[in-house]
Amino acid sequence: xxxxxxxxxxxxxxxxxxxxxxxxxxxxxxxxxxxxxxxxxxxxxxxxxxxxxxxxxxxxxxxxxxxxxxxxxxxxxxxxxxxxxxxxxxxxxxxxxxxxxxxxxxxxxxxx
Amino acid sequence: xxxxxxxxxxxxxxxxxxxxxxxxxxxxxxxxxxxxxxxxxxxxxxxxxxxxxxxxxxxxxxxxxxxxxxxxxxxxxxxxxxxxxxxxxxxxxxxxxxxxxxxxxxxxxxxxxxx
Numbered sequence: 646x647x648x649x650x651x652x653x654x655x656x657x658x659x660x661x662x663x664x665x666x667x668x669x670x671x672x673x674x675x676x677x678x679x680x681x682x683x684x685x686x687x688x689x690x691x692x693x694x695x696x697x698x699x700x701x702x703x704x705x706x707x708x709x710x711x712x713x714x715x716x717x718x719x720x721x722x723x724x725x726x727x728x729x730x731x732x733x734x735x736x737x738x739x740x741x742x743x744x745x746x747x748x749x750x751x752x753x754x755x756x757x
Numbered sequence: 758x759x760x761x762x763x764x765x766x767x768x769x770x771x772x773x774x775x776x777x778x779x780x781x782x783x784x785x786x787x788x789x790x791x792x793x794x795x796x797x798x799x800x801x802x803x804x805x806x807x808x809x810x811x812x813x814x815x816x817x818x819x820x821x822x823x824x825x826x827x828x829x830x831x832x833x834x835x836x837x838x839x840x841x842x843x844x845x846x847x848x849x850x851x852x853x854x855x856x857x858x859x860x861x862x863x864x865x866x867x868x869x870x871x872x
Contacts, residue, residue, distance in 0.1 A: 746802070
């Protein structure tokens with residue numbers, strides 16, 4: 646199993662602040678996804694990154710895939726209370742069909 | 758486009774019982790994966806079905822089994838339930854064969870409580 650480590654585990658910030666969440670592994674992934682999950686619901690796909698060094702933007706969210714395709718980051722600009730949730734990164738594991746290996750997630754709380 | 762649906766939403770079972778969870782995949786998707794998410798953890802891969810056959814399996818015992826039907830819907834069966842099986846069970850569908858084969862779309866989950 647290819648392990649993904651996310652940091653920080655918990656983050657509590659005020660509205661308007663910027664933040665960065667990290668996802669690291671010793672393994673190379675063919676692609677990496679970021680999901681956001683709210684309590685009692687399933688994860689919602691935010692973005693997929695495929696190419697080393699790739700940067701994708703989704704409104705105030707910026708996702709980057711490391712050059713070696715072993716790590717990724719998620720940066721949120723001017724966080725809003727609606728950004729509150731569990732952010733999960735997941736990498737494709739070719740040893741198990743097209744399964745996803747998930748990190749434990751970063752729990753983000755944005756207060757007004 | 759219909760998303761992934763799961764039933765039931767919540768379920769309470771007693772240790773030693775058996776349970777069946779159901780999932781309907783998103784239209785146009787041919788692959789279903791099941792994940793177990795314990796409280797405070799990320800989802801853990803149980804197994805995946807493609808063309809009605811198991812296409813990969815995570816580190817779960819044989820009492821976790823599944824089926825995929827011709828319409829790509831799926832079932833997860835768990836026998837001899839244990840207290841540690843209490844978790845959110847997530848079904849995800851995807852379309853294998855294209856460049857985005859690892860992109861999976863999740864249902865809302867079934868919350869299983871074993872007492």
